[in-house]
Amino acid sequence: MCGIVGYIGNRDAAPIILGGLRRLEYRGYDSAGICTFDGGGVQIRRCEGKLANLERLVADEPVRGAIGIGHTRWATHGRPAENNAHPHKAGPVVLVHNGIIENHPELRNALREDGHRFRSETDTEVIAHLIEQTMRGGHDFEAAVRRVLRKLKGAYALCIVCESEPDVLIAARKGSPLVVGLGTGEFFVASDIPAMLEHTRQVVYLDDEELAVFRQGFVSFSTVGGNLVEKRARQIDWSPLAAEKGGYRHFMLKEIHEQPTALRDTIAGTLTEGEHAVCLDDLRLSDRELASFERIYIIACGTSWHAAMVGKYLIEKHCRIPVEVDIASEFRYRNPVITQETLLIAISQSGETADTLGALRxxxxxxxxxxxxxxxVGSSMDREADGIIFTHAGPEIGVASTKAFVTQLAALYLFTIRLSQTLDTIDRGERRTMIADLVRLPSLVEEVLGLGSLIEEIAHDLLKARDVLYLARGINYPIALEGALKLKEISYIHAEGYAAGEMKHGPIALIDEGVPVVMLVTRDHSYEKVLANMEEVIARGGRVIGLCTEGDKEVRSRATATIELPAAGPDLMPILLAVPLQLLAYHVAVLKGTDVDQPRNLAKSVTVE
Structure with missing residues (x-):
């Protein structure tokens, strides 16, 4: 949450910063601001609302200079307003911040007693005043920053400049991500990689309680305490074009259509010669270690939590190990039973999700x-976990996750096969079939994407609904939850996912002709049961939108509308079902005229608790 961009070099900073913020606006769009040096002093422009408002303001009132910082905000402390927008200034100190300072009330009160006056409701402004006060006490800019950081409790990613040292930019990180981009005679700082892809693919990730101090043509890395740190640059293989819309109306639609490629890239390199086994080189756990686990926890938030639920079905079915799925924010505070025979699987698109990272730790x-x-690659989870499975989805800009979700499902499927190999819980023939199904999957997703026109027509049936139910059983139940979440996120229609067998225990009271019911009906062991649930909906006047296997006459004869999908192995049907539900939510949102890529109150990469 919140997008930060900083630049120091020999070019005009403003276009670089605004361009980077444009690529990070998915992280926050309540307000935006920029600060640059023009030699004599700082120039600050801030405004409420989306980045376009700031771009218009800067066009009318230009800012100049070869050093600067910028910010797009997702409000935590203080309502969306110009006075709460970043950057914040106190004396010569100007900074932008992502994170939450938990002890800001007592720090603010102490500063007020010393005569400081605050112009905002934010926790961020407190940091600027603390640095300014410390500098007045005789410390130079860098020393003052270090002293203040040791007083802060909570999370921060900071970019800080000072009018009295106009050739210095300081970046610091604790709990919130910050990436440094290395150019030729210039440096970039950002919350996320897409902001700098246009300029460099050489990046350095700051670790917790580390600083980067930039002077023209030079950068040093150190701990908050002042110990120098050697950092290794990483090469990012994402193309700058991957962060552009590429002719699509919205990022979300582009990313839905990128799913076949994302799946192929995630699968690539994981299959041994002959495609009869899975090899996960970055897992970094031996067969002996894998065989020693007696329990697995999968922890995640939001859409990733739905992927985790599918993972539970897969692992328990094929590996016969008990699996618990936890919402990361709950796991951290419920004193779970953990032993050395416990394996934790943390799922996060960004690798920086605060609650999931905290639960992993x-x-x-x-x-x-x-x-x-x-x-x-290089995210906090990558660096801190014992092993990792990368989902090669490329940058996902739309706030509502699509390709990241299906590649997480593919990764869990790959892990299941890898673990079953070690435990010898399925025979070679079944494993070969599972792998063959996975290899076919991207082509099947392409077939589903060909149903876009049909799904757009069906979307009209949901347009005026106030409530929508999504029902499924077994491994498809989490996809009902995910389908409902997608509709809620971007169309603002209330929707709920339920296990179809639970419908009679409450939700059936909602069903009438005004409540569409989306039912996921695939040819698995629960097929007859879900058909019976469909009859119960129809008997109460409900309108059923049925997602089923191609040629299913039973569903076609009962449902008001059907979306027929190509046949796949039952363990991979969740991926095929997710795609039309993404498209359905997308087309409903477009018909309603909502902001598909930047839905209200939401932001990408939740880096605060």
């Missing part, structure tokens, strides 16, 4: 081994 501190499934 908590579990490992209690003796568990921890692996991560994530999309970002």
């Amino acid at each position: 908590e579990g490992r501190a209690r003796g568990a081994r921890g692996i991560a499934i994530c999309n970002v």
Whole structure:
């Protein structure tokens, strides 16, 4: 949450910063601001609303200079308003911030007693005043920053400049991500990689309680305490074009259509010659270690939590190990039973999700081994987990996750096969069939994407609904939850996913002709049961939108509308079902005229608790 961009070099900073913020606006769009040096002093422009408002303001009132910082905000402390927009200034100090300073009330009160006056409701402004006060006490800019950081409790990613040292930019990180881009005679700082892809693919990730101090043509890395740190640059293989819309109306639609490629890239390199086994080189756990686990926890938030639920079905079915799925924010505070025979699987698109990262740390501190499934090489989870499975989805800009979700499902499927190999819980023939199904999957997703026109027509049936139910059983139940979440996120229609067998225990009271019911009906062991649930809906006047296997006459004869999908193995049907539900939510949102890529109150990469 919140997008930060900083630049120091020999070019005009403003276009670089605004361009970077445009690529990070998915992280926050309540307000925006920029600060640059023009030699004599700082120039600050801030405004409420989306980045376009700031771009118009800067066009009318230009800012100049070869050093600067910028910010797009997702409000935590203080309503969306110009006075709460970043950057914040106190004396010569100007800064932008992502994160939450938990002890800001007592710090603010102490500063007020010393005569400081605050212009905003934010926790961020407190940091600027603390640095300014410390400099007045005789410390130079860098020393003052270090002293202040040791007083802060909570999370921060900071970019800080000072009028009295106009050739210096300081970046600091604790709990919130910050990436440094290395150019030729210039440096970039950002919350996320897409902001700098146009300029460099050489990046350095700051770790917790580390600083980067930039002077023209030079950067040093150190701990908050002042110890120098050697950092290794990483090469990012994402193309700058991957962060552009590429002719699509919205990023979300583009990313839905990128799913076949994302799946192929995630699968690539994981299959041994002859495609009869799975090899996960970055897992970094031996067969002996994998065989020692007696329990698995999968922890995640939001859409990743739905992927985790599918993972539970897969692992328990094929590996016969008990699996618990936890919402990461709950796991951290419920004192879970963890031993050295526990494996933790943390799932996060960004690898920086605050609650999931905290849960991973908590579990490992209690003796568990921890692996991560994530999309970002060099992220905190990549660096801190015992092993990792990368989802090669490329940058996902739309706030509502699509391709990151299906590649997480593919990663869990790959892990299931890898674990079953070690435990010898399925025979070679079944494993070969599972792998063959996975290899076919991207082509099947392409077939589903060909149903876009049909799904757009069906979307009209949901347009005026106030409530929508999504029903499924077994491994498809989490996809009902995910389909409902997608509709809620971007169309603002209330929707709920339920296990179809639970409908009679409450939700059936909602069903009438005004409540569409989306039912996921695939040819698995629960097929007859879901058909019976469909009859119960129809008997109460409900309108059924049925997602089923191609040629299913039973569903076609009962449902008001059907979306027929190509046949796949039952373990991979969740991926095929997810795609039309994404498209359905997308087309409803477009018909309603909502902001598909930047839905209200939401932001990408939740880096605060």
